[in-house]
Structures are given as structure tokens and as C-alpha cells.
Amino acid sequence: MATRLKETDVVMLGVGLVGSIVGRELTKAGLEVVGLERGEPRFTVPDFQAPAMHDELRYSIRKSLMMDAAKETYTFRNSANQTALPMRRIQGFLPGTGLGGSAVHWNGQTYRFHDADFRMRTLANERYGKDFLGPEYTFQDWGVSYADLEPYYDRFEYLLGVSGKAGNVQGKKIPGGNVLEEPRSREYPTRPMKEPYGSAMFRKAAEGLGYHPFTQPSSNLSEPYTNPEGMTLNTCMFCGYCERYGCEHFAKASPQTVVLPVLLKDPKFTLRTGCQVQRINLDSSGRNATGVTYIDSQGREFEQPARLVVVGLFALNNVRMLLLSKIGAPYDPATGKGVVGRNYSYQTTSGVNVFYDENTNINPFMRSGASGTLIADFVSDNFDHAKLGFLGGGYIGEVMSHGRPIEFHPTPPGTPSWGSEWKKAVVRHYNHTAVVSTHGSSISTRYNYLDLDPTYKDAWGQPLMRMTFDFPDNDIKLSAFITERAAEIAKAMGGKQIVASPRKRPYTSTQYQSTHNTGGTIMGLDRSTSVLNRYCQSWDVPNVFVIGASCYPQNASYNPTGTVGALAYWAADAIINKYIRSPGPLLS
Amino acid sequence: MTTQDESLPYDLGRRRLFQAIGAAGVATALPMLPAQAQQREAPAQAYIFFNAAEATFIEAAVARLIPKDATGPGALEAGVPNYIDKQLAGAWGAGERLYRSGPWQPGAPTQGYQLPFTPAELFRNAIRALNQKHAGFATLMPKEQDAFLDALQKSKEDLGGVPSNVFFESLLEVTIEGFFADPVYGGNKDMTPWKMIGFPGAYADFYEYVDKYNIAYTAPPTSLAQDANGRIHIHIEPKRK
Secondary structure, eight states, rough: OEEEEEEEEEEEEOOSSSHHHHHHHHHTTOOOOEEESSSSOOOHHHOOTTTTTOHHHIIIIIIIOOOOOOOEEEEESSSSOOOOOOOOOSSSSOOOOOOOOGGTTTBBBBBOHHHHHHHHHHHHHHHHHHTOOOBOOOOOOOSHHHHHHHHHHHHHHHHOOOOOOSEEEEEEEOOOEEEEEEBBSSSOOOOOOOOOOOHHHHHHHHOOOOHHHHHHHHSSSSEEEEETTOOOEEOOOOOSOTSSSSTTTOOBHHHHHTHHHHHHHHHHHHEEEEEEEEEEEEEETTTSSSEEEOOOOOOOEEEEEEEEEEOOOOOOHHHHHHHHTTOSSSTTTTTTTBBBBBBOOOOOOEEEEEEETTTOOTTSSSSSSSEEEOOTTTTTTTTTTTTSOOOEEEEEEEEEHHHHHOOOOOOOOOOOOOOSSHHHHHHHGGEEEEEEEEEEEEESSSEEEEEEEEEEEOSSOOOEEEEEEOOOHHHHHHHHHHHHHHHHHHHHTTTSSSEEEEEOSSSHHHSSOOOOEEESBBBBBOOTTOOTTTTSSBSSTTEEOSSSSGGSBBOSSSHHHHHHHHHHHHHHHIIIIIISOOSSSSOO | OOOTTTTOOOOHHHHHHHHHHHHHHHHHHHOOOOOHHHHOOOOOOOOOOHHHHHHHHHHHHHOOOOOOTTBBBBBBTTTTTHHHHHHHHHHTTTHHHHOSSSSOOOOOGOOOOSOOOOOOHHHHHHHHHHHHTTGGGGGGHHHHHHHHHHHHHOOOOTTTTHHHHHHHHHHHHHHHHHSSGGGGGGGGGGHHHHHHHOOBSSOOOOOTTSSTTOOOOOSEEEEETBBBTBOOOSSSSOOOO
């Protein structure tokens, strides 16, 4: 039997990026918050320290900071006519676990989406006509505009201390920054990062072709910075152990370095780690959450009553939590009805290798998680799609983040996968190869979705979530187009050989592409096509808010974390200034 | 990245496997004699997972996957068999971070590994079957060993429940790991594989170098278990009071 605990104002599911920010905002507003984290407590000292942190096998290959698939994973299939099978190892994307969540092991690439992303259906209809793509595409408006979110992007970037160079401050274009970005209210908190060699060659090549290269905005900082919470971050050392690792230097913005220590000192906040939430409990009306039931690391079951439930898990787990709790109608691809699990999207990435002569030392190990140079000329709707037959876009950049050799040992096509020829090629090319990446949007379709698996269960006996996904035609066309543009730039970078690999079907769950899984609890203005209203509040159970990349109706060109941070502040603001004053649906 | 021909018919793959053995004139099922194993040139190893027959196969196989040649020592010289032995004996070998609930069913390649075996079980089953069905691999000429490994990679011959291509890819994966992982794990001996490619290892700071373009970074690599004198410590010594 569950032990019933004392009621709290707010129970927060997950203490990662969202949980830390929303927890801080709500406790500041006077609310008592209990934060439930499934993983371990961990901090920069002693948990992320060198030299132990610089261990490629432990962190990159064995994935020590990631969700433990032995306890909990997802099932996967490419289409609904296959039987989904468990991802027995975590490979294709990397949900984190533990205090700070995935924002501990992220790369720190921090962007803002475009208005054309938030109002994609409206603006695409206006520019390209109503039926530009077929009826199987279910992309839609978010219910918020860029202008709505700008102040919240600004707060998030100043919390993190993002390093970059503005290209558009309040409409004024600034050369050297990203002149194709949406207007921002002020300059970045810290100056741009140093530019590595391969990125410098990319910049020159892109400029020569008439594009607008700029330095990647980075949450690994270029200089010391003290944020509005009074937390001080240090300068990034370009050690090359960023994504999949914690940062020993206090240089990567993570919950531990920007807000958690402040939050944990607040007596209104209670952190409980090792707590696996089983479900959100509803009263008999099904319209009101009464709290959550969780099992702690000793196997004991507890009920934590709460007046407000905020779900800030990894995107896929947000969706699963609503399905397990029976909040909102599950999506059914056969009828197109239902909303929870609808519009699962991903990220459409590709790469172009530039193989240089032996006198060109790329030194790929001197990198940060976000220390490259890119162009936004093909981002979002920055270019005309009328004759291209697809929607969406992506950035192109030399944004290498490491040269760790188990993961990175490029060889030209035709090289055998082992033996003396392979070894010679690895030795020849390791330090003489640059990679130009493309990072493209992912459109939603009626066929890609999430639901509960009928067969496989987690360590607590709950159904795993089932993912049904393959790349839509739209995104295959996008990748072909943008990878061709990337190859043109790569050709101008002075290499000996260019090898372009546009994204191809089928999507495979064994090949790491990105951890940018989006959708499933999408926000919107119409409750028949969204799970949440524009404030990330459940249409069905108004005292449940869900925040994360699961709110995205489709995924955009840029990396998603900047928008997760902005939504966290946006939703916290709505809770404090609208919901608490008058609990109930913020929109009808 | 490995190249793998999924379309290769089973029979063709299997035929190649037997051709490779046949070419060497070695009868299948010839038991491996301990004396032959001892003749092999190999570093002295204390194996805690592999038995003698398994070690003989692994040592011979990794020596072909990453051979000793003009570019430098190969996987055998770098201690990769020792690395694989310790991995299989430890938590990873026992299925750490591996989802192990049934039902077990074969899936599409996009769905990844679906066999019921832990890595330790997979290696043990496959090598036992190989040593029973095709004994003598270690005594073949290098070219014949390569042909045999090539057939393993391309066929799906059943090796104690493990398709040979799955075993091959697992073996190749751990061989590359052992070659390039920090020497604290028992491979990458003297960090020679890192020196060969120019990877400096566990340094924490390139701030002063990142924008000095095209420099040749020549500082010797460092392990995460290395002291100020360059010695790599595998055992923690108690602090003196």
C-alpha cells in the first residue's frame, strides 16, 4: 500500500532543465514545490571531475549518464504494420537520467526558433498556398508567436550566459552576427567563442559563395559570467569531452551551474531523488489531478498529493506519463482522432566529410560542444520553397564537437571496415578530416506517433512507450537539397575529397543522429488537435502542465533546447500570473 | 563504419566460409592442441574470462582485424584481447544497461540487437561453435584468416544461436574499443594507437591552441590513470599517513 505524504502546492516530475527553472520560479512566487527525480543526485564537484570524466568508453560508448535500458526503454518500429521491438540498448538518441537531466550531457548549442516555425501552417498557407503538401502532413501552429516568446528566450539565455554575437537587435542588422535571425531585444550575455581551424575554413568558403556565416551560439562560455541567480560560470577550455559528459570546468551551462544550488537552498523546495513516478492520480471526475504515485529506490510506494502537477521529464517520457495516467485521448493513426502521442517528430541531419592532405592538421580533439561556424541561409523559411516541393529547412555548419577516436575515425568510401587497409586509412585521415553537418527540421505526419506498447514492460511492470517513425518524403527531399548545398561549401574548403551523405530511409534506431525527439504532447489553440493549450496546460486536466520538446507540433531547423528553456519560463509565468490567481483552464 | 551486405544470400556466405577453411587444407573439427596455442607469439596474459581455446581464437582474430604493419602495432600488440577479456568478465559482459525481457523475436535491422544473449554469452557461444565447426583458424595463413573473417562478416551461419555476422560485428566493435579506449581498461598499450593517429587522450585544456591554426600538436598523450612521471596506475595505492 502506498504511504500517503503531506500535500504540497506543486509536485514537479523530473528535476532537469525544466524542473530546475520552473521549481525556482514557483518557489520564488511563494509556492511549496516537491521535485521528484528518478536518477541520482550529482554535482560538478565531485561527480564531473577530471581525469575520470575524460573517459570515452565509460561515457560515450557505455553511456554512463544515460537512461538505463535494463530498467526502462522504448519499443520501436518504422511503420504500423511491423511489430515494435524494444531498443535493448540506448543508441539512436540519448535521454539522460539523474539530477540535471539531459542538460548535464548536452553540447550547449543554444538557438531560437523562427516565427515561421511557430506559425508554420498559417505562414506556409499564405506563402505557398493551402495544399502545398499533401493531407498526410499534420504540421500546425503552436499557438504562440516568436514575439510572445522573445522575452522568455532572453531570460533563458541570460540565465545560461550564452556566448554569441547578435545579428539582429530590435530590427537593426549587425554584420558578424546572424543577420538572418529573428530580432532579439539585446546582445548575447557573453562574446562569441574562439573559432577552430575547420570552422574558419568553412567561414571563408561560405562567405565566398555569398552566404552569411556566423559563430554558433554556445552555452559553454567564452568568458567568465555571473548570471541573475548569482551563479558564476567559467571559460570553456575546448577539452573535447562535452556531449555525453558533465563539465568539470563549471563552463557548460547546466542546472547544476546556473540555478540548482540556489533552488536547493530554498526551504520551499524539496528534492527527492531515486523516485520513479508511476502515474499522475486523478479524482473521480477525471478532470482534476490529486498528485502522483511514485516508487522510491528502496521499492517503497508513496502517494504525493499536490494541488498542481508540472511534468518536466525527457520529451518522450512526458508523453508516456500522460498515457500511463490516462490524461487526454490517445492518438489513433487509423482515424486521425485523439491527441496524446500525435505529431512525433525528430531531426533530419546529414554530413559531408572533407578529406584533406596530410599537411592540414584539423586537430578535431580541440573542440567544445558548441564552437563552430554555420549559415542560416537555408533555415526555416529564410529561402523560397515554392519550386522545391518541401517545407522546412536546416542549418549548414562546421560544428564538430570532438575527436574522440572510438566514435570518430573517418575513412573515405571504399575503405574496408577492418584490416590493414582500414588501419592505414584511419591513421592517414584522423587528423586531416573536417565534417560539415546539416541540421534540418522534421515535419509531422499522421503516420509517425507514440503510444503504449501492448507487450513490453519496464522494471516496475508498466508498459513501455512504442515509437512508430520513419522519415517522411518531405524531409528526405529537404535533406537531399540541403546536403547538396553543404557539399558545395565543402568543395570550396580546400580538401582533396568530398563525401556527402544525405539522410536516407529507413530511420534506424541503432545509429545516433540526435536526441531531439519532439511532439506527442503538443501545444496549440484547438483541443481537437493538441494536448496542451498555448500555456502548456492540459486541456483535459487543467492542474497539469507539461513542459518540454514534447510540446512542439513539429520540429524546427535549430537545436531544440533554447525553446525548451523559453517555454519553461513562459509556462512558469502563466502559472504564477494567471493560474494561481484563478485556478482552472486558462483558455476554454 | 562497417560495410555489410544484407542482401548476401545465406548459402553464398556459408560457401565462402568453407572455402576459406578448405583453402588452408585444414580439416574441420580438428581439435586445437595446447602446444599449437603456445607456439603463437602473444603477450603473456592473465585471462579471467577466456579459456585457452577462446583466447587462441580471439588473439588470432584481432591480429587480423587490426594487424601489425608499417603504421605500427596491431590490436594484439596493443593488448586488445586483454581488454575484451576484462569487458566480458565484468558488468558489460553480464548485460549491464541491456534490456533483457522477452518475448524474443527477430526484428528488422533498424530495430537493433534482439538476441537473448548477454555479451559474455554471445562471445562464448559463438567461439565455442567456431572452434567446434572450423577449428584451426589460428594456424591459417594471414590471407586465409582474412578470407575466413570476411566470410564470417558476410554470412549468417548459425554459431550456437548467434548469426556469424552478428558475432563478427560485435567482435569488431570491441576490438576498435580496446584499441582506442583509455589504457586503464587494459588495451591501447602504451597509448601507441593514440600516438599513431595523433589523439592526445585525457587532456582537459586546449584553450591556447584552438585558434592557432594548422599546428602539429606533438605533446605525448595522457591517460586518465597517469601520474606525473607518466606511469599508468591500474591499482589504487592507499595514501600514506
